[in-house]
Amino acid sequence: MNTLPPEPEPVPTAPPSAFQRVISAYERLTETDRAGDWETLRAEEDVLVEAKAIDERVRAGEDLPLAGQLLAAGAGTAIAGLPGDTGLAEVSTVAVQRLTQAGAVVLGRAGKDSVPAVVVSGAADLGVESGIPRREAAFALQATPGLIPDTPVLYARELTAARLAMGVATAADAWPASFRLSAGDHPRVAVPGVAELAPLPVGLRRSFDAVVAACAASGMRIRSFGEPFDVLLTPATLDLAGPGVPTVSVPLGEVGGEPFGITLATAPYEEQLALDLAALLTAAPAGEPYAAASVEFAVFGEQVRGRPLSAWLAELGARYAGDVLTASHYRMVLLAGPEAGVVPGAQSLSGERWRISPAGFEQLRDGLSAPLRITSVRLENGVSLPAITCDPMAESTELTFYRDWRAYLRHLSTAGPRSA
Structure with missing residues (x-):
């Protein structure tokens, strides 16, 4: 019999602070002797103060x-406090401003064609430039022209950081009213022949060929080059777009x-659509969608994944965002269909966001048929979302016992329809 006390749970290691990351970056610059990659490298003391x-x-x-x-800007990019083409810059470019407001720390301005090199070397986590x-x-x-002012190209060593950086650098009001956040479970991927x-x-x-396989x-539905597609997939060395x-260009080794x-x-x-495919190919977490100007809503019936009307959501470009549980203020009923x-x-129900x-x-909203309609529902965490509900006066059969549409469908497959 083992009488020794159990081993303590391992204490998770805290991520390095911004201060520590800056110190490590300048140490790497000294060790690798890559100062030539930089047009203007900021003084370490100034960067440490910001960190x-x-x-x-x-x-x-x-x-x-x-x-x-840690952020490296491209040659010619305005950075507040650093000399530029027209003297000392008073303000940074809009993209650099937004990235630093979100916590990024500018190391300096890389030399011509050097931004990817300083990111790959580990001196910087992110890089931005035009061209x-x-x-x-x-x-x-x-990004689509106009979404990220002044700096349409962003480099990163990790996809998660790249997606976050794109999100904070993009103007929320630059999005049109209509765009797609998903192409469904089986997007069309076109490849060169x-x-x-x-x-x-x-x-x-x-x-x-292994990536395509x-x-x-x-x-995914593989399509020939020239056919309609959701995402065009090519080797990075071919410029066919x-x-x-x-x-979104994805490094896959050597x-x-x-x-x-x-x-x-x-x-x-x-x-x-490209970010999702990149995440799949690199086993990176999908994370929050890039677009900020989107609407969240909840569904509880035939629109949930795997049911017929989920295809309608895919056609509209909707994106599944997770399961939800409502507050204890609702009932589920069976409608014709x-x-x-x-x-x-007075019960909680399971659905999807x-x-x-x-x-x-x-x-x-305009495509729903009565008695379905859009109203607000409160979730268990207190957040209210628009949701597909129905007219309380509609003729129906009580289903609240199941609290989940899929649970009722499983019952239906084994026990037959529920009577009124």
Whole structure:
């Protein structure tokens, strides 16, 4: 019999503070002798002062999604306090301002064509610049023109950081009313054919074919180059997307000693489709969607995933955002169809939360047939969301006992319809 006390639970290691990250960055710069990558490198003392202020804001409870992320700006990018083409800059570019407000710390301005290099080397976590993205060993993201002012290209060592940086750098009011946040469970992925891939070395072609096979195995519908698509998938070394098209370039290691990666292109304002595919291929968490100007809503019946009307949500570009549980204020009833109806009551119900563009939400509301309608429901955490409910006076059968539409459907498959 073991009488020894149990081993204590391991204490999780706290992430490095912004102050520590800056010290490590300057140590790496000294060790690797890469000062030549920088046009203007800020004094370490000045950067440490800003990093310490970031750490104090975090300790005070402020939400800074990019706290401590080290930022390199491209040649010619205005950075407050650093000399530029027209003398000492009074203010930074809009994109740099937004990134630093979210907690990023500027190391300096990289030299011409050096932003990806300083990100890959580990000196910086993020890089921003204007121009055409250089798809090397870092994640390279090019937003729809106009979403990120002055700086349409963003580099990062990690996809999660890249997505967060795109979100905070983008103007929320720059989004149109209509855009897609998802292409459903089986998006159409177009790939180049033999003729387009012929100039590539055999090793790169084989690696690219393996990526395409992985997409197909994940349920994506592979399409030929030139057919309608949701995402265009190409090797990073082939520029087939065209100018001004939003792209996400993903590093996938090396082939024959050279960096290998892919580029994902979408229609304007549909960057989220490429980000989702990039997350799948790199096993990164999906995270919150990129678009800020979206509407959250809840569903409880035939619109939940796997049911027929979820395809309608996919057509509208809606995105599943997680399961929800309502407060104890509702009942579930059976409507003709069959369909679930949610009315006032005294129980909690299970459903799903989705996100959609403002125009998509209007289409959803206008497309509902009576007695279904959009009203507000309160969730168990106190948050209220618009939701598909129904007219309380509609003729129906009580289903509250199940509290979940899928639970009733499972019962239906084994015990037959519930009588009134």
